[in-house]
Every structure is written in structure tokens, then in C-alpha cells.
Amino acid sequence: MKRINTTHFAILGLLRMQPMSAYELVKFSKESIGLFWNESYGHIHKSIKQLEQEGSVTVIEESETGRRKIVYGVTEQGCQQLDSWLMQAPEESTMRNELLMKIFVADERHIPQLLTYIEQELATCHQLRPLLTGIKASIPQDQGKQAQLWLLTLDYGERYLRMTIEWCEHALQLLNQPDRGEKNG
Amino acid sequence: MKRINTTHFAILGLLRMQPMSAYELVKFSKESIGLFWNESYGHIHKSIKQLEQEGSVTVIEESETGRRKIVYGVTEQGCQQLDSWLMQAPEESTMRNELLMKIFVADERHIPQLLTYIEQELATCHQLRPLLTGIKASIPQDQGKQAQLWLLTLDYGERYLRMTIEWCEHALQLLNQPDRGEKNG
DNA sequence: CCGTTAATGTATCTTTAAGATATATAATTG
DNA sequence: CAATTATATATCTTAAAGATACATTAACGG
Incomplete structure (x- = not known):
């Protein structure tokens, strides 16, 4: 059984709700789903790069002036991946208390x-x-x-x-x- | 801030309750604390080897005949490590549901x-x-x-x-x- | 009684996930 | 206006998950 990168789908899901930068993704996920879903910036960042390379997310807006900011959005392919993930039964939840x-x-x-x-x-x-x-x-x-x-x-x-x-x-x-x-x- | 290997202390804690093999550790932790604490065999195995090398756990019994089995126990040093961990405030719990x-x-x-x-x-x-x-x-x-x-x-x-x-x-x-x-x- | 499956057990490898840290810019505040 | 806080990307190391290989023993069914 091949393991999947769950963070990929979390990213796709959140970006589909609202295009965001990596920083905003981390912040949003902490504030909205932080009680039952944890993500780290390092992993989000790496995952976004991978998703971009495979064409599942794309740069929507990149500010050249002032503070750097890269806003990502989901592509058609990313949407399909997300939907097919949603059709699969969820893994058991894990916890470390x-x-x-x-x-x-x-x-x-x-x-x-x-x-x-x-x-x-x-x-x-x-x-x-x-x-x-x-x-x-x-x-x-x-x-x-x-x-x-x-x-x-x-x-x-x-x-x-x-x-x-x-x-x-x-x-x-x-x-x-x-x-x-x-x-x- | 140096990150710590929490699995180390989970192992020390469980072994102090009862000397066990790595296999039994995983099984016991699944059955007793599985609802709020997840461990994987791979990580337990690696951690036990490290703990053994630094002298925090020790081989109590190793069956040479029949099916192999290595029972580990906690040393005095391991006990002290565990106690000092218990004196530190716990990290926030993490969850992935x-x-x-x-x-x-x-x-x-x-x-x-x-x-x-x-x-x-x-x-x-x-x-x-x-x-x-x-x-x-x-x-x-x-x-x-x-x-x-x-x-x-x-x-x-x-x-x-x-x-x-x-x-x-x-x-x-x-x-x-x-x-x-x-x-x- | 023998073949298949399930349970017990160790060891290893790869990938996922966590999180510390470096660096830079903009906003806020005393 | 200096110091601090929030926003933002990038990278690196370690922790954790879990897949898999391999071997032995117990259990079970035809």
C-alpha cells in the first residue's frame, strides 16, 4: 500500500476555498482547523513546491514590488485529485497528547x-x-x-x-x- | 530550542511499568494508550537502539532458543531521564483527524x-x-x-x-x- | 496430517511530518 | 526614529509513520 502525502490534499482543500500564500495557509489552518489538524510550515512549503511542479496548484499572483508574496490557487487537475481523495475512506485519526x-x-x-x-x-x-x-x-x-x-x-x-x-x-x-x-x- | 524525541520517554515510561520487547511495547501501547498516543514500530525500534547505546535501557533477557525475543528494562539513568521529563510542562497535543x-x-x-x-x-x-x-x-x-x-x-x-x-x-x-x-x- | 493462515518477533528503508532557524520587508508603537 | 511585532519565503535537520522483508510458532480447516 502506497502511502500518501496527506498535506497535499489539505493544501488543495484550503486553496480551493480561497487562494492563499504559504504563510496564509499555515495561519488559516491554525486558526480554523487547528484543533483537529496540525501542519508545519516546512512541510507545507515543500508540498506546495511539489504540487506546483506536478501542475496541481499554480501561482495566481506574485507581488514583485514591496514585500514578497506568492498567492497560489488550485488547477483543474488539483480539483480532480482533491475530489478523488474525498471519495476514499479516511485513515484513522492519530493523536499525541x-x-x-x-x-x-x-x-x-x-x-x-x-x-x-x-x-x-x-x-x-x-x-x-x-x-x-x-x-x-x-x-x-x-x-x-x-x-x-x-x-x-x-x-x-x-x-x-x-x-x-x-x-x-x-x-x-x-x-x-x-x-x-x-x-x- | 532543541527538539526532543518524545518516543524515547514513552518507551522509558512503559518499560518502567513492565520490562518488554519492542514488539510487546508497540502492542501494549496500542491497547492501553492508543486513543491518545500513537507510536510506530519503526520509530520504536530505532529509539530503543539509541536508548540502549546511551545506557538508558538494557537487555534484561534474550532468548537464544526458539523464536528470538529481546526483553528490555530501564536503567537507573533512564529512570532519572524519565523523571526529569515528567517535571517539564507537556507540549501542546497534536492531532490529525x-x-x-x-x-x-x-x-x-x-x-x-x-x-x-x-x-x-x-x-x-x-x-x-x-x-x-x-x-x-x-x-x-x-x-x-x-x-x-x-x-x-x-x-x-x-x-x-x-x-x-x-x-x-x-x-x-x-x-x-x-x-x-x-x-x- | 499437512497446508494455509494468523500471530509473534526483529530489522531496515523510504517517505512524511515537525519544527528550528535564517533572512528580509512592512507595520506598529513607545 | 529605534525597537518590536507581524508578514513572508526558504532551507535544514530530526522525529515519526509505515511499508516491507524475513523468520518462527500457534491455530485452524479440509
Whole structure:
């Protein structure tokens, strides 16, 4: 089974929504789909060059004056590639959650540290929530199918944050209580 | 900022819980922490060799007869490395959820396919749930702090599955309803 | 009982992905 | 107007994924 460069299709997908520069691509993906999709600039940059060479994206606009900026768009061929990727069942999602990994391999000695990590995580989630609300407000509530798809991914983000917040609160409560729980009859 | 090989510490952490072979490491990590931590055999293998060379893990048992098997354990030095890693705040978690990515870049034409993907995801979650219950039952409910930490990661897994199941059901309901929702005044 | 398949196990190779860093220009701000 | 921050491309190294090869043992069906 040949492995595929998933970043290629992420790029095609985002550029089809809106032509952008590499820098804007990274920024946009961080802000819109960052909760469930991570990309690095190095990989995006390399991938764009490859996509350009094979004719799947093309330079739409290149500013010669002032600050350099190269805006890319998707070609007909790129559109077809993207559509055929969308017709294939998605791979299983992958995740690397270092906080949970640390909790898993830690022991009693590390609990004070773990508590600060969990509090930090909780704070981060609370900060992210209003951002999602803002994005939600910017999507046209016109009941169109396209908007529904975007709202679905946003809804996932909201559920994900809510779930994480609840788990953090549960964890703080559990780890803060005295050892062996002082069961009272 | 020097980047670190997180896999190194994952290996040290798992081997400290229980000496294992590389094969068993991959299997164990898939079965116990697979929901929030992904590892590949290739990387584990390479990392173990490096850890062995720098003296952080050591061969505990090597079967000469029959099927080859090399069981590794953590050295004193490895323990110290692991502990100092645990004292550092965790990096932000990363995720690549291809299903959500596809939903994000898809349009109306792809909805029938998306529905099958979501149904598949739902089925997978329903299959995983009893597995978690089984693991939970195998953890001693002795109120000890160590068991609490394991239960916390399991609890995260359960919440994650529940959240995903609910989102899938919501998505199926939303995408199955007729276009524009036939608003009735 | 034997052939096929599935599971256990190590080793290696290539490609994908992450992310640090260098460099340069424009905008912002004290 | 100097210092900082945001925008922007390019490159390099390392981490991580995962495909594949190879060998042994267990399990299973005809």
C-alpha cells in the first residue's frame, strides 16, 4: 500500500476555498482547523513546491514590488485529485497528547506537577472557547449544505473543548483529594 | 530550542511499568494508550537502539532458543531521564483527524460519501467502548494514587469516545435531513 | 496430517511530518 | 526614529509513520 502525502490534499482543500500564500495557509489552518489538524510550515512549503511542479496548484499572483508574496490557487487537475481523495475512506485519526502520556507513566511523586499541567490545560481550553464562538458567528447561517459542513467541524471543536474542560475539572478534583479518600461509613 | 524525541520517554515510561520487547511495547501501547498516543514500530525500534547505546535501557533477557525475543528494562539513568521529563510542562497535543479534514474541505456533492465515513467512525467507537470497560475492570480499585492516574487516562478515553459518538449521531441527523430544513412558520 | 493462515518477533528503508532557524520587508508603537 | 511585532519565503535537520522483508510458532480447516 502506497502511502500518501496527506498535506497535499489539505493544501488543495484550503486553496480551493480561497487562494492563499504559504504563510496564509499555515495561519488559516491554525486558526480554523487547528484543533483537529496540525501542519508545519516546512512541510507545507515543500508540498506546495511539489504540487506546483506536478501542475496541481499554480501561482495566481506574485507581488514583485514591496514585500514578497506568492498567492497560489488550485488547477483543474488539483480539483480532480482533491475530489478523488474525498471519495476514499479516511485513515484513522492519530493523536499525541503529551499531558495524558505523562499522567500515564507518572507516579505519586509527580502529582503536584501534574496538577499544574492540568490547570494550564484547563486555562488554554477556556481561552479557546470564545474563539470558536467568534468563528461560528462568521459562518452564514443560511442552512446551506456547505455551511452545515463547516458548522459540523466547529461543533466537533466545541464538543472537544467542553469534554476536555470537564475531564480537567474531574482530574483536579480527584487528585486534590487526600490519599485513600477517607471513606466514612 | 532543541527538539526532543518524545518516543524515547514513552518507551522509558512503559518499560518502567513492565520490562518488554519492542514488539510487546508497540502492542501494549496500542491497547492501553492508543486513543491518545500513537507510536510506530519503526520509530520504536530505532529509539530503543539509541536508548540502549546511551545506557538508558538494557537487555534484561534474550532468548537464544526458539523464536528470538529481546526483553528490555530501564536503567537507573533512564529512570532519572524519565523523571526529569515528567517535571517539564507537556507540549501542546497534536492531532490529525482525516475525517474532519475531509468534512471541512468537502461540499454538497460529497455528502453521501461523508455519511458512510461517519457511520464507520460511529461503529468503530461502539466497538472500542467495551474494550475500555475491560481495561478498567483490570485496574485495582484500591484508591491508591497510582491507580487513580491510570483511571484518569482511561476516563479521558471514555469521555472522548462518548463525545465522538454523540457528535457522529448529531452529524448523521443533520446531514440526512433535506436541504434547507423546510422551515415552517 | 499437512497446508494455509494468523500471530509473534526483529530489522531496515523510504517517505512524511515537525519544527528550528535564517533572512528580509512592512507595520506598529513607545 | 529605534525597537518590536507581524508578514513572508526558504532551507535544514530530526522525529515519526509505515511499508516491507524475513523468520518462527500457534491455530485452524479440509
